[in-house]
Amino acid sequence: MKPLKINFVKLLKGYESGWVGISPDFKQVLVWGKTLDEATKKAEKFNEKIYYFPSGESYSNFVGISDYGNNNRL
Amino acid sequence: MGIIIDYSPLPGLEKTGVLAPMIPVTFINGGYAFSTIALVDSGAEAGIISTVIADKLNIEWRKIPAKSGFSIGSNFRFRPVNINAQIYDHNFSLKINVIEGIFAFKCILGRNDLFKRARICFEGYKRQFEIVFREYN
Numbered sequence: 001m002k003p004l005k006i007n008f009v010k011l012l013k014g015y016e017s018g019w020v021g022i023s024p025d026f027k028q029v030l031v032w033g034k035t036l037d038e039a040t041k042k043a044e045k046f047n048e049k050i051y052y053f054p055s056g057e058s059y060s061n062f063v064g065i066s067d068y069g070n071n072n073r074l
Numbered sequence: 075m076g077i078i079i080d081y082s083p084l085p086g087l088e089k090t091g092v093l094a095p096m097i098p099v100t101f102i103n104g105g106y107a108f109s110t111i112a113l114v115d116s117g118a119e120a121g122i123i124s125t126v127i128a129d130k131l132n133i134e135w136r137k138i139p140a141k142s143g144f145s146i147g148s149n150f151r152f153r154p155v156n157i158n159a160q161i162y163d164h165n166f167s168l169k170i171n172v173i174e175g176i177f178a179f180k181c182i183l184g185r186n187d188l189f190k191r192a193r194i195c196f197e198g199y200k201r202q203f204e205i206v207f208r209e210y211n
Contacts, residue, residue, distance in 0.1 A: 003078040003202050006096055006111060012085050022111070026098070036126045051098055051109045052130075057178040059084040059094075 015055035076206035102158040103131040118184030121170040128172040135172040164207045
């Protein structure tokens with residue numbers, strides 16, 4: 001069984017605000033909305049399960065990881 | 075047999091090498107369901123969702139008396155609710171806290187919910203984690 005991969009850098013590229021709806025294989029963004037309500041409304045035409053994720057968040061200052069640099073690469 | 079998930083790259087952290095353990099989850103509250111991708115946080119005592127996610131689950135969180143909580147560096151208001159969750163084929167009920175104004179992660183699963191349902195092995199050297207749900211008779 002291959003590991004599940006969810007690459008938010010690729011998925012959220014070009015989306016700087018709002019919410020996205022991600023396909024069930026986690027390979028593409030199917031819908032975007034300024035708000036979660038807008039995104040879920042746009043997703044009504046899809047029959048598949050859609051995973052919603054905020055697309056305007058910055059994670060660079062999240063506690064515990066903000067001061068990591070290249071020297072801390074695994 | 076466990077489920078193996080690669081740690082996820084997140085926007086803004088590309089140059090740091092920092093990756094995050096993230097897991098797809100569907101929350102269910104009566105006839106309402108909402109799917110998102112949660113941070114798996116061994117440092118979180120309990121799971122949290124944002125108010126907008128609670129709204130999508132038709133949780134009337136404003137009617138629930140707020141409690142005060144704290145984490146490193148901040149205080150917050152939370153409202154505990156009981157809902158169900160589905161991760162892959164595993165269904166379980168959990169108490170989760172609705173928190174106002176949270177960022178950057180809108181959904182976190184922690185020790186009192188996900189970690190009580192599964193063995194989770196973080197393998198940072200492989201940049202992945204494995205989750206094995208408990209079998210119940």
